[in-house]
């Protein structure tokens with residue numbers, strides 16, 4: 001299946017949009033061709049083969065408005081079930097979920113549903129909103145956003161494996177609905193999205209800010225992607241402490257190599273105000289538990305328990321404060 005087929009409806013909708021999305025629609029095809037046809041990524045071929053092995057199933061009942069996103073059908077043969085299991089296993093590791101594909105339950109590394117339970121009560125109604133999910137992972141939260149009535153959800157994330165996991169879910173949702181599904185995963189970084197689109201009603205950035213060398217630039221990108229009066233939902237690692245304090249790890253943080261800045265919530269609120277956000281509110285804070293992020297049959301590598309001090313789970317393996325996440329909501 002040529003990659004353009006994943007995006008035909010998006011590209012034609014964007015080209016016909018009367019906002020600045022039109023400009024993006026005109027560039028997108030070339031941009032996608034560049035990233036998706038990149039042959040230097042060794043696993044791309046295997047993942048695309050796995051996707052092709054996903055059986056076509058009829059009479060699907062999809063439920064994306066619950067914690068485990070699930071697909072059911074009475075018409076799955078044993079052969080199809082085996083082919084499905086094998087394809088899903090070829091798309092391991094599954095980090096963000098959970099999902100259930102016709103009885104194959106995918107217990108992901110992260111209970112992404114718990115994050116959604118904490119955050120969703122605080123956000124503006126997503127009904128008929130255009131949403132951008134920056135660093136969308138496998139797209140788990142995008143499906144929850146769509147289920148809440150968003151008119152379009154665009155996710156950007158450079159992970160190619162997450163792209164295939166997203167497309168596996170989308171394949172069965174499209175089949176269940178028998179129509180195009182207005183959710184799209186763009187396999188590139190936020191830095192590659194045209195600047196100053198100023199069109200999205202809600203922009204999510206969850207678990208991304210600490211990966212950015214330049215967090216203020218990231219906040220400005222989010223601000224400039226939003227329409228006037230739009231809402232940002234920012235979730236990131238923070239540390240306890242006062243206004244002005246920020247932790248910059250010497251090297252790794254909880255074994256992650258690419259962690260740059262962990263501000264206090266007061267510092268982060270100031271950063272947000274300085275790029276122009278109004279009504280900045282801290283809506284929740286949560287220490288990540290080893291029940292929320294853990295090794296499973298579908299993600300067999302080390303996980304949070306192995307990244308903490310074995311004798312003191314209030315510290316990371318490097319001796320920093322254990323992962324504390326905060327969500328801040330603000331508007332342009």
Ligand SMILES: C[S@@+](CC[C@H](N)C(=O)[O-])C[C@H]1O[C@@H](n2cnc3c(N)ncnc32)[C@H](O)[C@@H]1O
Nearest residue numbers: 135136137156157158159189190206207208211
């Ligand atoms: C910790 S995961 C969070 C996934 C999901 N948003 C969640 O909250 O469960 C961070 C994701 O951000 C992506 N990411 C990292 N840098 C990014 C960038 N510059 N632009 C877009 N996504 C990025 C990574 O590939 C990864 O999937």
